[in-house]
Amino acid sequence: MTRPIIALDFASKKEIQTFLDFFPREESLFVKIGMEVFYQEGPTIVEWLKELNHDIFLDLKLHDIPNTVGKAMEGLARLGVSMTNVHAAGGQEMMKAAKHGLEKGTKAGKTVPKLIAVTQLTSTSEKQMQQDQGIFSTLEESVLRYAANTEKSGLDGVVCSAWEVEKIKNQTNSDFICLTPGIRPNGGDVGDQKRVMTPSEARKIGSDFIVVGRPITQSDQPYLAYQEIKNEWNGVCEHD
Numbered sequence: 001m002t003r004p005i006i007a008l009d010f011a012s013k014k015e016i017q018t019f020l021d022f023f024p025r026e027e028s029l030f031v032k033i034g035m036e037v038f039y040q041e042g043p044t045i046v047e048w049l050k051e052l053n054h055d056i057f058l059d060l061k062l063h064d065i066p067n068t069v070g071k072a073m074e075g076l077a078r079l080g081v082s083m084t085n086v087h088a089a090g091g092q093e094m095m096k097a098a099k100h101g102l103e104k105g106t107k108a109g110k111t112v113p114k115l116i117a118v119t120q121l122t123s124t125s126e127k128q129m130q131q132d133q134g135i136f137s138t139l140e141e142s143v144l145r146y147a148a149n150t151e152k153s154g155l156d157g158v159v160c161s162a163w164e165v166e167k168i169k170n171q172t173n174s175d176f177i178c179l180t181p182g183i184r185p186n187g188g189d190v191g192d193q194k195r196v197m198t199p200s201e202a203r204k205i206g207s208d209f210i211v212v213g214r215p216i217t218q219s220d221q222p223y224l225a226y227q228e229i230k231n232e233w234n235g236v237c238e239h240d
């Protein structure tokens, strides 16, 4: 069984602790730490979650000049997370610098974190992309271009919506990762997300990882919500 990545979009360590109390202590989770809590708590939040035996996707979506991103990644590599990311819009030079920084900062004998690039955010519609970013192609064309740039820069994969996975997989090598947020159980509240899919649809279409936040974090029964999504993602029927 593979684990959905839980987006820990909380404002503090205390709130995360309260949330994790709903889960059995021995269950190792794959969690995503984003800018909301990282900017408040700093690297200690990562160290604490690692001590609890959880795997971490550090989602800081770096996007700056190549030198700055490269140096920042060199520092982040020392935290020993499993995965981290940049914005593909930063360009190929920036993505290469990010990868180089991660490799340089990873301690000898340790695994270099997977590095993936955000294409078009799942909260972006084609109309918004054209109006706000001045990109006058289809949204899919834009995502495919970013995915091609990401692969050329030597990164491990992309963050995209499940809607684009099939086309990305057709144009990239077989190891290239598609990590898909914007996941909702059937009939779930989409909130600010625009390009959504259910866990089972995302699996069928070839997503390698799904990221799920509010359907689990805002649930009255977070562990049950997590298990239902995990089972659906792994193709387990309720009565198996």
Ligand SMILES: O=C(O)c1cc(=O)[nH]c(=O)n1[C@@H]1O[C@H](COP(=O)(O)O)[C@@H](O)[C@H]1O
Pocket (backbone or CB within 6 Å): 007, 009, 034, 059, 061, 085, 118, 120, 121, 122, 123, 159, 160, 181, 182, 183, 191, 193, 211, 212, 213, 214, 215
């Ligand atoms: O990089 C991400 O993780 C990300 C990229 C993207 O395009 N869309 C997106 O929603 N995310 C993240 O995925 C999570 C989705 O949360 P929910 O919409 O609550 O499931 C949030 O933490 C977002 O920051």
